[in-house]
Amino acid sequence: MTSTYPELDCLGWNDRWSALFAEVDARDAAPGRVIRHDGSAVLVTLPTGTRHVPIHGAVGDVTVGDWVVVIDNEGEGAIGSVLTRTSLLERRDPSTDRSQLLAANVDRVVMVCGTDRPLRVGRIRRGVALAWEAGAVPAVVVTKTDLTDDVTPLLEEVRVADPALDVFAVSARTGTGLDDLADLAVGATLVFIGESGSGKSTLVNALVGDDVAATAPVRSGDAKGRHTTTTRQLHILTSGGCVIDSPGIRELGIWATTDSVDSAFPEIGELAPDCRFRDCAHDKEPGCAVVGAVEEGVLDPERLEAWQALRREAAAAELRGDPRAQRQAGKRFGRMAREAQRLKAERTEPEDP
Numbered sequence: 031m032t033s034t035y036p037e038l039d040c041l042g043w044n045d046r047w048s049a050l051f052a053e054v055d056a057r058d059a060a061p062g063r064v065i066r067h068d069g070s071a072v073l074v075t076l077p078t079g080t081r082h083v084p085i086h087g088a089v090g091d092v093t094v095g096d097w098v099v100v101i102d103n104e105g106e107g108a109i110g111s112v113l114t115r116t117s118l119l120e121r122r123d124p125s126t127d128r129s130q131l132l133a134a135n136v137d138r139v140v141m142v143c144g145t146d147r148p149l150r151v152g153r154i155r156r157g158v159a160l161a162w163e164a165g166a167v168p169a170v171v172v173t174k175t176d177l178t179d180d181v182t183p184l185l186e187e188v189r190v191a192d193p194a195l196d197v198f199a200v201s202a203r204t205g206t207g208l209d210d211l212a213d214l215a216v217g218a219t220l221v222f223i224g225e226s227g228s229g230k231s232t233l234v235n236a237l238v239g240d241d242v243a244a245t246a247p248v249r250s251g252d253a254k255g256r257h258t259t260t261t262r263q264l265h266i267l268t269s270g271g272c273v274i275d276s277p278g279i280r281e282l283g284i285w286a287t288t289d290s291v292d293s294a295f296p297e298i299g300e301l302a303p304d305c306r307f308r309d310c311a312h313d314k315e316p317g318c319a320v321v322g323a324v325e326e327g328v329l330d331p332e333r334l335e336a337w338q339a340l341r342r343e344a345a346a347a348e349l350r351g352d353p354r355a356q357r358q359a360g361k362r363f364g365r366m367a368r369e370a371q372r373l374k375a376e377r378t379e380p381e382d383p
């Protein structure tokens with residue numbers, strides 16, 4: 031089948047977007063993909079070329095990777111609508127506690143870690159939960175392998191974080207391992223996330239085969255980055271597919287629901303039905319199958335600890351941000367308080383002779 035807009039094929043235009051766009055009823059409208067967000071305007075690639083389009087409040091949030099309908103394309107241009115997303119990566123902004131859109135329509139959330147800094151297992155787990163919540167599949171890239179003699183301990187730590195994760199060991203400098211990563215991108219959109227200085231932009235340049243993104247040396251001593259990349263930008267790979275480069279994230283605030291945390295820990299979900307209590311928190315409850323599995327040595331205690339920590343964090347975030355979750359928790363608390371009073375009353379009642 032021939033494409034409706036061959037100019038957009040390299041950005042991932044397909045039958046889905048074509049069908050969604052066909053439903054739009056607007057004159058002088060054109061489909062395009064947002065390749066950069068500049069605050070008051072977005073850079074959009076359209077069949078007619080790439081242009082800035084101002085954003086007005088009405089459309090709601092637009093983010094990099096979005097497929098949009100640009101109206102009045104011959105004139106000033108405006109975003110008429112955002113086509114229904116296949117995925118949306120967002121995080122909690124630690125300063126405002128609001129959701130911040132990071133990227134849309136991504137297939138893979140790729141956490142980039144450099145061998146010149148410690149790998150943080152907790153951070154990887156957070157990324158995994160965030161990726162599933164977005165509707166994308168997580169992956170890890172351990173880059174700068176040319177700086178170490180033995181990458182095995184780092185890969186082992188990733189395995190500890192999540193044994194099911196896809197892991198790529200690469201060097202942007204020597205090119206080792208880049209082919210596998212390029213293969214992952216074919217027909218897909220990847221988004222790179224990770225600490226400043228971890229090597230995201232260098233990796234983008236290596237994949238694109240050109241210096242399309244600015245990079246800067248890390249601080250000597252602690253290998254801290256300098257926050258070189260300041261906007262999210264989508265790049266097209268000549269080998270096929272797209273990669274979104276993003277600024278180093280200082281704190282990957284979790285914006286995940288307790289459900290998405292659970293989907294990052296399927297082995298716990300499989301055990302849970304065997305717990306005595308349906309709402310078992312797998313902590314100190316009697317008859318807990320999950321704690322039992324840890325005691326029998328079939329479940330890694332670190333996995334349970336990580337699940338508990340992420341679960342707590344997601345639950346707290348839900349409470350802060352979601353009035354419905356707050357009400358539910360309020361009811362739970364009310365039940366608990368009534369139960370406590372009942373028990374107290376029982377205890378203080380005169381005993382039967």
Ligand SMILES: Nc1nc2c(ncn2[C@@H]2O[C@H](COP(=O)(O)OP(=O)(O)OP(=O)(O)O)[C@@H](O)[C@H]2O)c(=O)[nH]1
Binds near residue numbers: 258
């Ligand atoms: N030896 C070596 N150095 C690398 C490699 N990849 C990146 N670097 C270096 O690491 C430093 C930081 O790389 P950047 O690509 O700017 O890092 P970044 O993740 O984009 O950083 P921010 O934009 O600040 O988030 C640069 O000096 C790169 O040359 C690699 O594979 N090997």
Ligand SMILES: [Mg+2]
Binds near residue numbers: 230232244245276277
């Ligand atoms: Mg960068």
Ligand SMILES: [Zn+2]
Binds near residue numbers: 305306312313315317
């Ligand atoms: Zn349990």
